[in-house]
Amino acid sequence: DAGVIQSPRHEVTEMGQEVTLRCKPISGHDYLFWYRQTMMRGLELLIYFNNNVPIDDSGMPEDRFSAKMPNASFSTLKIQPSEPRDSAVYFCASSPVGGGYEQYFGPGTRLTVT
Amino acid sequence: QQQVKQSPQSLIVQKGGISIINCAYENTAFDYFPWYQQFPGKGPALLIAIRPDVSEKKEGRFTISFNKSAKQFSLHIMDSQPGDSATYFCAARGSNYQLIWGAGTKLIIKP
Numbered sequence: 670d671a672g673v674i675q676s677p678r679h680e681v682t683e684m685g686q687e688v689t690l691r692c693k694p695i696s697g698h699d700y701l702f703w704y705r706q707t708m709m710r711g712l713e714l715l716i717y718f719n720n721n722v723p724i725d726d727s728g729m730p731e732d733r734f735s736a737k738m739p740n741a742s743f744s745t746l747k748i749q750p751s752e753p754r755d756s757a758v759y760f761c762a763s764s765p766v767g768g769g770y771e772q773y774f775g776p777g778t779r780l781t782v783t
Numbered sequence: 784q785q786q787v788k789q790s791p792q793s794l795i796v797q798k799g800g801i802s803i804i805n806c807a808y809e810n811t812a813f814d815y816f817p818w819y820q821q822f823p824g825k826g827p828a829l830l831i832a833i834r835p836d837v838s839e840k841k842e843g844r845f846t847i848s849f850n851k852s853a854k855q856f857s858l859h860i861m862d863s864q865p866g867d868s869a870t871y872f873c874a875a876r877g878s879n880y881q882l883i884w885g886a887g888t889k890l891i892i893k894p
Contacts, residue, residue, distance in 0.1 A: 673826075683860075700880065709884045711884065711885075711887055712827070712872065712884045712887070714881060714882070717880075717881065718879075723881070724880075725879065725881065760826050760827075762826070764880075769827050770815060770817075770832075770876070771817070771832075772827075772829070772882065773828075773829075774826025774827050774828065775826055776824075776825060776826055777824075777826050778823075
């Protein structure tokens with residue numbers, strides 16, 4: 670298996686632009702998690718899905734952030750409009766059936782908003 | 784109650800020494816305690832994990848010690864090697880399947 674796939678790996682954009690991050694979980698995993706990592710705040714859970722349904726989005730910073738999972742093999746995290754404080758590494762992780770005992774992380778997307 | 788407190792923030796150990804990272808929690812409903820290892824430019828990866836009905840788990844040079852009454856658990860790395868230099872995160876799983884993460888410890892092993 671290729672593991673969790675994220676794209677793009679790096680994104681540089683200007684303030685006010687829309688940013689879309691993409692994730693392909695490991696096949697057969699039914700939990701998908703979006704995290705944000707910064708030096709100041711560490712690893713923060715933004716939202717997670719079970720069987721493509723959002724379960725808890727209480728970690729989403731504000732309405733500028735949205736996430737979708739249209740099918741079991743694809744999820745997006747969108748920021749519109751982006752701001753410099755959104756600069757971070759965004760990770761997607763997936764877990765197999767039965768819950769988040771082991772979360773398999775993707776390589777991350779490093780987002781820089783100028 | 785949902786926090787996991789991790790210490791130290793950073794740690795420097797000589798090659799061959801023992802590295803010890805500590806975590807504490809408040810919520811007694813947590814049922815699974817993993818440690819993740821993260822190398823620069825990579826996502827975290829599961830290193831070792833323990834359930835609260837076990838006091839110790841060992842995998843190679845890595846050992847988790849778990850003290851349920853004190854609500855503390857720790858990671859011990861024996862014979863630390865330069866390749867162990869990474870950031871280590873402890874975590875705890877709640878009833879909603881979310882992992883509550885510690886702040887991370889940056890470990891440097893000096894050759």
